[in-house]
Amino acid sequence: MKMAIPHAGIVLLIGPSNSGKSTWLRKLVQTEEILPSEVVSSDDFRTMVSDNDFIDWRDRPQDEAAGLKDAYSKISEEAFLMLDAVIEARGRLNKRVFVDATHLRSDDRKRYIELAKRLHVPIIAIVFDVPERDLLDRDDKRDNPRGRKRIKQQVQVFRNEKRFIKKEGFAAVYELKQPEETELIKRTNPIEIDLEAGIDVIGDVHGCFAELVELLVKLGYEENREGLYVHPEGRKFVSVGDIMSRGPESLRSMLFFQKHVEAGVAWMVDSNHGWKIARWLGGRPVELSHGDEKVEQEFLAYEAEAGSSQAELLKEQLAQFLLAAPSHYVFKKNGVPVLVCTHAGIKDEWIGKQSPAISDFCRYGDTAGFDEKGKPVRKDWTIAHRSSTLIVWGHDPKPKPLVINQTINIDQGAVFGGELTAYRYPERTFESVKAAQDYSGASDNPLVEWERNRLNPPNIGKFLNGYTVTTEEVGEVWIHPDTVKPAVDAVSHSTLPLEQLAYIPPTMSPTPKPSALEGFLEHPREAIDYYRSNGVDKMVAEKKHMGSRAILLLFKDEEAAEKQTGIRAFGVIYTRTGRRFFDETAEHEVVSRLQTELHRIGYFEKYETDWVLLDAEIMPWNLKARELISSQYAHVAENAVADRTLLKAKLEAGLERISGLQDWLDEYSSKLENARTFTEVFQKYCWDVESVGAIQIAPFHVLAHSDRTFFDKSHEWHMEMNQMLASESELFVETEWKVITDEASEQEVIDWWLAVTEDGHEGIIIKPDRFIAKARGKTIQPAIKVRGRKYLSIIYGMDYLEPANLSRLKKRNTGKKQKMALKEFALGVEGVSRFVGGESLERVHECVLGVLALESDPVDPRL
């Protein structure tokens, strides 16, 4: 007899004692058809909990027999608790388990049927129907006979119950009458698929057949003689469902997928429209709405052309095809589940399982009733996703693929005039084609609605009590409520409008270790060592300008600004605290000039972008910091020079009388030199700005364009962009830079650093060549600043290099600064990615607010 055994779930053996259940299982284990761990038996658990699998009370006085019966029933109770716990655990883990016990009573079996339902695993029954006399014969022969009476009782119960078993709800019931040869057909999980050459997951097609074909061609699929689109590298495509309804060519799309799925070159999951159309095709009474009625029209047209019997045949075929679509697929790489494809969402504990409840959830997502207008209120199931498996889904149209918490939504509303998206795995890239038009004719186009709501003010409740931002680079970043408040205060009073704040630059750590050399607090060597020890062989060293950090968001025109931020402007320039860099008049002038320059070099056309986001330093320093320089640095310099000059004169005058003054005089001569260096250093970064032309802007990162970020580009690329922008500009200036690859180039950078810092320049920044660099899976510092000896005197004090001071200052700890730098960097990258992805203001703002909040957490300002 052939028996199909499911890949997971419960295989319930049913039959009286001696019916051969254990023997049958033992044989399967012996022949290695099943694993010993797949079998649980009540007898084993009785032994485990009480050392005995059986208690015999026959031939005992009544009082003793009663006591033994009690003991046996207690043992059984404990044994079954353990047994059930194991079954449940295996069920949760989506494993298979053969349950070896008599299961004669309906209640015993129902318990497991319920359990299987709760665990969303299949359950089948194997019934051992052996004649009574054989059972009795066998009992006589066993070591611990159960006794004739008991066997007869069991047989009685079995006979009465047997006919009900088939109706109890088992997925399959097999009956073994005679001891016969059985052949197990072990099923594998039908929804687990090996990734093989890779897949392309296609978003909601909704009858946009032309776009589907266009996308497949763009992905490299070629039509073969059988009319199948196949990939030369063996890739296959997967639909997230909703291939029909709303759009122009539902029938064609369904036939296309049916053909490809049946040929084994594509897969498709179940979906809300798919399920509804399947039932309609199968003749069930369903109300066709939300574009489903268009499918009916297509069938009517088909029927008119091909005749009703042909149409019926087609309906039946397609119904079967659609009903066969599972709730989701699990793609495995080397046996490990890496990607789940489903329509509207899934819960982690359901991955790899199938049940009506799971299908329902995967079709509609997590819904919480309906709103006033009768639309489903969609709850965010992605929050609960904790496992590392990537979930790719559609259903809920968003203008750009939305990556949240290891989930990716790829429904870009092709039928609403958006895009049809493909997500390529394992490449993790997107490909898309623009829909030719809005086919839906819907008055409530979800893309339009989404866009309308995109810039809605963020919900303060999300931030009030602290919050977590999930970043691609460092995972979750916790923003403490104590730091959120000052940040919200800042964005409420002094920053630019939230919509214009795309990015707040991260802080940067100095060299993690102080210089090993005498007379230096910082030195490039330690930065280079840091990167080398993290496996970075190629670095870029950039000259660090001393001015004020600025972010420039420059638009092609006012329309582009309004589209992105809801505010008409040519551009904005803001500080690292989100405040407007210039007053409005100056900003207007600077922005207009930059915009004119960008137009002159055809920047927006060349890069096909509506805007550019630049991370830059704006010089001179006194432009923003005049007051600080005057009241702080100049004031201190004047004090020091006055004090030391006067004292030096006094000491010189006294030297005649007291020769012992020479030491003090030497000390003060040297201190006066320090004061003079200090005075020179800060002036190095300052000059008069009588007109805008005297301003210098050094962009060092081209962070993003309207369609993409540039975090995947090397710093060499960013520097080349800097040269390009500076080459024909009055305001943009070049940044000197060098590449470190070997000993020679390393020495060259050190010599360069020594030379420029001796001249008073601030220093250099050393970056790994890659914008985002990782070591052992973890993101490492994106940049390290190495400041010059002279410059540091305005940070650590003019006498910091005196050995007694320097030795103490070298004990500094950069740990907190480094952690902050990493978190802020990750938030910055995340925020810009969201800004570019056209995500909601709230999602962009949580990153921006996060950096501002982290920055309000105090750290030694000299680092």
Place this chain on the structure above:
Amino acid sequence: MQLTIKATGENVEMLSYLLAKNPANLYERSQKGHKVRMFFSRFTSDELEATIFVTPDPLELMQNKNNSYDITHYINDREFAVSSIFLSLIRSSLGTALNGQPKDEYMKWVDHRFPFTVEFGPVSSSLTDEQVAALFEPMGYEVGFTRPELHYSFDLKEKSSVRIIALTGLQTLQQVLRHLFVLIPVIDNYKHYFIDEKEIEKIERYGEGWLEDHPMRETIYRQALRFKEVYSKVEQATKEEIVEEAEEVHEPKVRLNDLRYDKITGMAEQLKPRSIVDFGSGEGKLSVRLGFINSVEQVLAVEPSEVETLKARERFAKVKDREGFTEPETMWGSLYYTDDRLMGKDLIILCEVIEHIDEPRLPKALDTILHTYAPKSLIITTPNREYNEVYGLGPAYRHPDHRFEWTREQFEQWCAARNHQGHYGLEFHGVGEEQQPYGFPTQMCVFRRKADA
């Protein structure tokens, strides 16, 4: 930080005994890592010049953790300027002279007046030369100032913020030192220094015989003891005073604030709200009045600033046991976010709030209020720009933080534009004393939600 004492004429060598320092030696002692040093650059029968100075340990000076997260904590004038730090470091080195307790044989010189020139500095002070001179002149000094010349490579400042001061006069050594020990802290600008009760004693002791009759006695006491409390508190109080003074200047005669609160409270009473949101409630002056409105069961005082909120809480706590008072609940919030807790209230108030917001940011914030929170009523008040004529303000705004001030026409048009969905009926009022043709100093708009909206 240094002090040079020069004297000429007979018996000047006696000064070395009064100072209890051997003019042939270098004097050096360590105080908390700072070096207090003294030497005699001149010492003849008729000429003496002694300099006492401190070579501080700059890192030790930074040990004070207060304010350590600000770069100004690390780069400042404390290691150079003469200040109470300097005085406390040199005090014990000059103890003999200060206390007038030399060896017995020199006691007679304690009260002897020498023709002194004392030079000290650098001085970091916001006082003018005249003000500084006025401190020393009553004791008979001639006061001279030296300022370093500046050669900055760019336009930074007109003159140096640093001076060396020279005092010339016939004085006893003890007097000179006591004058300096009282007046240097008065001159010095320093902000972060805590002075305990002992300081008062010291001033009294050192001031004996001259401070009582000093014409600037009050000023000296106030300045010398100004840091009795943590500076930040003092600073806030000062700021407040300034703001209040400024308002008084610009909005004279009547307490317009009070009139405004009365008007709003009166209007609110008519509206009979059970729930009121006071947006931008600041230190809670309006909220506390709203708490006394009969119909009110809830007042939400929304404010993003923590400092203001703390003040508001104190204000509420003072009256919280009064009969019929509903204590306002302070809430951390902002106009640029949506807040589910503010939905569907009876009345929202923006009292003198909108003019503190950049105009382009306002429409969206008002959209959130009118069309998301959708209160039954909204009251907005803002200055009436036309009335500034009455104040003689010219083109200036009434408050430096105002981003705009509107005429009545501008305000009315703007309010009408905010009601773009037509859900509200609008009425306009004035607050304060009306002056034709300028209207009222404050203008007010009441938005009432229409029954069918």
